Amino acid sequence: MERKKKVELRDLYKIFGPNPASVLDQVRAGADKATLLEETGHVIGLRDINVDMMDGEITVIMGLSGSGKSTLIRHLNRLIDPTAGEILVDGNDVMKYTPEELRHLRQTQMSMVFQKFALLPHRTVLANAGTALRVRGEDEATADAEGQKWLERVGLGGFENHYPHQLSGGMQQRVGIARALTSNSPIMLMDEAFSALDPLIRTDMQDLLLELQQDLHKTIVFITHDLDEALKLADHLVILKDGYIVQQGEPQNILLHPNDPYIEDFVSDINRARVLRVRSVMTPVNGGEAPPTDDEVDVNDTLEHVIALSGGDTNRSCSVMKDGEIVGVLDMKDLVRALVPRAASEAGVRGKVTA
């Protein structure tokens, strides 16, 4: 499948303050956030953001609170306008859109799921699910039929006539997702969509999202502050700090090759065995002869799965299979080495980073 750029952000800057344009040059020259605030009263929201979001992929933007991730996602549908830069959707610059075109983009191209659900409290679940179609001016019957279809798809069949406040948080967010899906738009923006939910429900919702994505192949932009969530969902991971991109790329790659102490600090805390996949640590055979091994594993199996398979014996090795062919060999010793983060043994890394 040809990978197509669906959304592109080019040299995006956002500065908050009385006269953002006046300090843009300073920011471009690399002015420090604290000094800029002190000298001019402006706050840097985003700085030099360049991201390509591929069609049919989940792009996860991760960062701690205050890193500008919610600001960033609101630029995609221009709920917030940038100070400088371009936002291209299917190659068209959204910044040049008239209000009419922008509304059309929001109605048909992008749907959004919110952290606090933001359902209409005075409408039933079914009416909420059909919001997008009603806004577009389609008739009630179509909106209800579509809404019904997606409610059932997210597992909320039977709750159509309830009101949002009668549902639990997880169910409300399912309505939020159904509402976004009903609009049938190719791009879905999810702003910390699962952050307000408790851990078990959150895992359910992540699984639901991945399952939906297998059928729908939407371009999803997902915001989170949770690295585990980011690694689970991401095809492309963007790590944001203080409004600039620290590192972006394939999540496995970031995990194994963090290019910044900040990220190293981040990744040192997670369960690597559950996140890393066989494909990232195997030795590829590149069509050569594969040595004999003890087990067979799939390229996309997690290391946790392999450890369970081997019973913890580090003297074994596995053949890595992809579509029935051997593509590589995984030595258990490599596996164990991959489990140890590069910097974890250095005491005080965290202290150095945050100091």
Added chain:
Amino acid sequence: MAAYDGLFNSLGLREWCDQGIAAGGDKPMSMAELMARANAQQVDAPWWDVPFPSLDNLNKACDAFPRTRDMTSGVEQIFLDVKDGLKLVLDPLTQPLSWMLDYGLWFFTSMPWWVLIPLLLVGTWFAARSLAVTAFVAVTFLFFAFIDHYDYAIQTLTIIFICTALSVMLGVPIGIAMSKNDTFQRSMIPVLDMLQTLPSFVYLIPLIFLFSVTEPKLYGIAIILYAIVPVIRLTDLGIRLVDKDVIEAADAFGMTSRQKLFGVEIPLALPNIMAGVNQTIMMALAMVVIASLVSAPGLGTLVLRGIRNLELGVGLVSGFGIVLLAVILDRVSKASLRRINVAQQQ
């Protein structure tokens, strides 16, 4: 010898001060001054008795100064000068209000009691959906009918109904405009403050000048001006308080501002707007009693009669009737407000 003679003399203004006397002769004199002159005893007041330099006191020393009554009659003159122009604009604009009140009063008072009372009860039921409230309204109106205050109560109720309806029709759009435009809000707030603090009798004064006392619109305007404030304020507040996240979601789904207003903002602000309507009804009731001074019919006229003729019983019974009306209006509007709140509690 007035206290401030010396001041004008030392400033060299004596000549300017005495122009009036030279031209017009003697100025009018108060009784006290006349007495003082008759006694012909010019007693110099001790220095601590110096009066405040008010218009009247300065006038005593210098005739060119206007007195306070010149000022008030000046205000009156200004008002009289603009009156004709104002009347030319306001008269046709407000004439429909007179018609509405006239026909409304005629319509409801000429409707037989055995039609109107059940009609009121059906209305109450649909607004409040409460058996207790409906029963209370029934008992109240049967009581009014039994003590022969039914017609007065219906007149009062009709006026309140028409004036509240108009207040809502005007107030809600004004409130929405205020919530959308900060400048408009800033300019409206002092006006609303003034309308709310102006003593209710004072409303009547300029209106009496403008319109004839026999015109229903005179009290109609007074009631609307007095009662419209809460519905405006609470509409503005309600729309500003709508959850920002929901508004953002509405924007993200590409709603037009019209869709947002009618589909999101007004429905979510409805509990606040209804609280404003409740307040508006209560204030209309308060004003309709005072408006009986300018020929508003209803229970207020009985209160007025009680005061004027010292008919203590008439005044007290009709006063109690007004309390009863207030209670049922409050209960019915509160019950419907509660219904809305339950329907959209979050």
